[in-house]
Amino acid sequence: MNGRDLVRSVKAVGSAGAAQGLRTARAAWRRRRADAAGLPPRGSERARVPGAVRHVEPGPGGGVVRFARSELRITVAANGAVFWGWDGAGPEPSYALVGRPEPDPRASLEPDKDGGWRVVAERVTVVVSRHGAVEVLTPGGVSVRRELPPRWWEPVGGGASRWTQRSEVAADARFFGLGGRASGVRLRAGTYRLWNTDPGRAFGPGDDPLSITMPVQLVVADAATHLVFQDTSWDGTVTLREGEEGEGSGHDRAGTSELRMDGGPLRCWMMVGTPARVLHIWATLTGAPALPPAWALGHHHARRGFGGEQEVRRVVAGYQEHDLPLDAVHLGIDHFDGRQVFTVDQERYPKLPSLAEDLGRDGIRLVSVVGPAVMAEPGSAVYDSGSAEDAFVRDASGRVVRGVAGRGESVHPDFTHGRVRAWWGRMYEERLGQGFAGFWHDMDEATSFTAFGESTLPRSARHALEGQGGDHREAHNVYALCMARSAYEALRELAPEERPFIFSRSGWAGMQRYGGAWSGGMATGWPGLRASLSLVMSLGLCGVPYSGPEVGGFEGNPSPELYLRWLQLGAYLPLFRTHARARTGGGGEPWEFGADVLAHARGVLVERRRLLPYFMTLAHLARRTGAPYVRPLWWGAPEDRALRDCEDAFLLGDCLLVAPVLDPGAERRAVRLPRGRWYDTATGQAYEGPCQVLVDAPLSRIPVLARAGAVVPVRGDDGCLELEAWAPALGRTGGGLVVPDAGDGWEEPEIERYVTRWEGTRVVVERDGDDGVSEPPHPVRVRGLDGR
Numbered sequence: 001m002n003g004r005d006l007v008r009s010v011k012a013v014g015s016a017g018a019a020q021g022l023r024t025a026r027a028a029w030r031r032r033r034a035d036a037a038g039l040p041p042r043g044s045e046r047a048r049v050p051g052a053v054r055h056v057e058p059g060p061g062g063g064v065v066r067f068a069r070s071e072l073r074i075t076v077a078a079n080g081a082v083f084w085g086w087d088g089a090g091p092e093p094s095y096a097l098v099g100r101p102e103p104d105p106r107a108s109l110e111p112d113k114d115g116g117w118r119v120v121a122e123r124v125t126v127v128v129s130r131h132g133a134v135e136v137l138t139p140g141g142v143s144v145r146r147e148l149p150p151r152w153w154e155p156v157g158g159g160a161s162r163w164t165q166r167s168e169v170a171a172d173a174r175f176f177g178l179g180g181r182a183s184g185v186r187l188r189a190g191t192y193r194l195w196n197t198d199p200g201r202a203f204g205p206g207d208d209p210l211s212i213t214m215p216v217q218l219v220v221a222d223a224a225t226h227l228v229f230q231d232t233s234w235d236g237t238v239t240l241r242e243g244e245e246g247e248g249s250g251h252d253r254a255g256t257s258e259l260r261m262d263g264g265p266l267r268c269w270m271m272v273g274t275p276a277r278v279l280h281i282w283a284t285l286t287g288a289p290a291l292p293p294a295w296a297l298g299h300h301h302a303r304r305g306f307g308g309e310q311e312v313r314r315v316v317a318g319y320q321e322h323d324l325p326l327d328a329v330h331l332g333i334d335h336f337d338g339r340q341v342f343t344v345d346q347e348r349y350p351k352l353p354s355l356a357e358d359l360g361r362d363g364i365r366l367v368s369v370v371g372p373a374v375m376a377e378p379g380s381a382v383y384d385s386g387s388a389e390d391a392f393v394r395d396a397s398g399r400v401v402r403g404v405a406g407r408g409e410s411v412h413p414d415f416t417h418g419r420v421r422a423w424w425g426r427m428y429e430e431r432l433g434q435g436f437a438g439f440w441h442d443m444d445e446a447t448s449f450t451a452f453g454e455s456t457l458p459r460s461a462r463h464a465l466e467g468q469g470g471d472h473r474e475a476h477n478v479y480a481l482c483m484a485r486s487a488y489e490a491l492r493e494l495a496p497e498e499r500p501f502i503f504s505r506s507g508w509a510g511m512q513r514y515g516g517a518w519s520g521g522m523a524t525g526w527p528g529l530r531a532s533l534s535l536v537m538s539l540g541l542c543g544v545p546y547s548g549p550e551v552g553g554f555e556g557n558p559s560p561e562l563y564l565r566w567l568q569l570g571a572y573l574p575l576f577r578t579h580a581r582a583r584t585g586g587g588g589e590p591w592e593f594g595a596d597v598l599a600h601a602r603g604v605l606v607e608r609r610r611l612l613p614y615f616m617t618l619a620h621l622a623r624r625t626g627a628p629y630v631r632p633l634w635w636g637a638p639e640d641r642a643l644r645d646c647e648d649a650f651l652l653g654d655c656l657l658v659a660p661v662l663d664p665g666a667e668r669r670a671v672r673l674p675r676g677r678w679y680d681t682a683t684g685q686a687y688e689g690p691c692q693v694l695v696d697a698p699l700s701r702i703p704v705l706a707r708a709g710a711v712v713p714v715r716g717d718d719g720c721l722e723l724e725a726w727a728p729a730l731g732r733t734g735g736g737l738v739v740p741d742a743g744d745g746w747e748e749p750e751i752e753r754y755v756t757r758w759e760g761t762r763v764v765v766e767r768d769g770d771d772g773v774s775e776p777p778h779p780v781r782v783r784g785l786d787g788r
Helices: 003-015 018-038 275-286 309-321 352-361 381-388 418-426 428-433 472-494 526-540 560-570 595-610 612-625
Strands: 045-048 053-059 062-067 071-076 082-086 108-111 117-120 125-128 134-137 143-147 151-155 162-169 174-179 190-193 213-220 225-230 236-241 255-261 267-273 299-303 328-331 365-370 403-405 408-411 436-441 502-504 516-518 576-580 650-652 656-658 668-680 686-696 704-707 711-715 721-726 733-738 752-759 762-769 772-774 780-783
Touching: 018 403, 018 408, 053 108, 062 117, 071 125, 143 225, 143 267, 174 526, 213 236, 213 275, 225 275, 267 275, 275 612, 299 309, 299 595, 309 328, 309 352, 328 436, 352 365, 365 428, 403 408, 418 428, 418 472, 428 436, 428 472, 436 472, 472 502, 526 560, 560 576, 560 595, 595 612, 595 711, 612 711, 612 733, 656 668, 711 733, 721 733, 721 752, 721 762, 762 780
Parallel strands: 299 328, 299 576, 328 365, 365 436, 436 502, 502 516, 721 780
Antiparallel strands: 045 151, 053 062, 062 071, 071 082, 082 267, 108 117, 117 125, 125 134, 134 143, 143 162, 151 162, 162 255, 174 213, 190 236, 213 225, 225 267, 236 255, 650 656, 656 704, 668 686, 668 704, 711 721, 733 752, 752 762, 762 772
């Protein structure tokens, strides 16, 4: 028995309350015993490397290279994506992929120098050394990434092999991605863990890992941008080191990325090109992002405990009384009966469907929290139904695994089984019947409270893994992804005319197919505000375009200034969700911060509503191209090294540049501009990039700049779509895309293309269609004319 864990158990009993503390202590010891009995002991190991090349076997898009102690399969797809897998690993089965792309019929496997081989294709060349290094080059022969020969550590008695893969990138390269990271958009040197984790408290920039980790890197360098995905869901780490450029040729030190995994296949996908191109290929591999209903792009409000129906009505009345736009209200676990999922507390919410109907008449939807933990209470319809279905995760000896959630013991469905996903999905019919229009998934890592150790299921817990069989070491990181799939597929059947609205705290590569993400419990404070932007931008670069933080933070009371600056940032992020504490904690609605904040907040919320057609357009473009709504400043100019290091501003689509205020007391801020002309949308002043400018940022607003020539769809005063066109620079043209959307349903609206140009002394806006140019079908307002 570990003395430290015994002390932690005693402390848990004292700090969490006797009953709950005893449960968490019991759960921790149960998990330890389960893993001791159910996991193979880690004894002596033997190291293995591929060895030397023996022979090759050409195949579609590439072929198989056989070494003395391993084999490597390489395929270049017709879209330019490169796959390689060691020891017979193929692209499937995979939780990330939606289908395997066709091999490139023109790619050929050819001998290379020094006994190696190469696959030559139109968009890339893949060179395999005679000892197993894999290097990807541009068509011009410039090296983009070099994977050194991998190394395995195999248990002598059998079991999962640990392995490591070290990679080299250009000295000027910068790393991004790896899921939702709070430390910064650009990933600095250090080690990052790949294990979805509930922090157990409000978190900030120094906390890692968090709820969404992905083995997805986006790497930006002068030669090209590339995305690399190591397709294994096991626990692991990525250690990054940025390169250094020497003064003379040949004195550069390459950047490195070292991946260490506890098991799973060693297989990889890589795609090379511009940022837009690699994200588009990534979306074709892992699935188009789910299209949210229009109301989901509006303003959402959540509280840490509404307390009951009357409190919901009071808060909604406050928004209406103060003329503040509101599109959705989120109910947390306090509305459940005894915290049992898919139930309603009839004392607090005696007429929930009537509440939903009343709010719906004012255009406000109800969103329900849903967690995977089912309270282990015989007699409960959810628990009894799941038990009859044999839906819950079992341990290696066949017993149902019991954890702790809420204020009691819980069990967890095995979402890696299709039958269980179908059973769970049917439960959402109860939610729809209560009037809920959307769902946020919480605690889906899967979290189980413990006095010590990991707050999740035992690693030895058994999972179906789509018939392959395995344990929680492999299933943990995809657990939330499979839960989101269950909900999405069920809602498509239960409400076929409506777009499902789901967003999750946890997930994995491919989660965008089923919905979006939220940050979880962000710490209240200026570092938490800065981390909000980091999380959203990082997820977007991993293929998850729809996400957002909890505006105001999860715990604590933000100052009026912090609340307003957070609100101003949130209004330009895809998921715009304010979060207030329960009334005992001091509230947190806009009118509680004073008259000045209220007036400024009203302007923020009105502007978000005005921009809804633009957000809807970005949602459609994300679905069709994989491009995130929120993009780093280097998105269109990755060769601009100054932009690669800029983490305090972002592009919203192609048209707008947003520069939030992230520090207290600031009334002006420096903004780095990409190439081209940019207009301050508040003053109309024009700036010529690339440069850095100092822009006013009074408490009433944050700097937002429009690209010259851009066409932004907005909501007019009459509620109809209008075009806000910004004058192009003299002698130049511009344009923009607009996707008119009724707000719901599955019709694919046509993309409208517009061009802006000078005609004498005036700016003309025309629609560019298959039949030539024509007058726009929407009202047009031209801005930026004073900036000539």
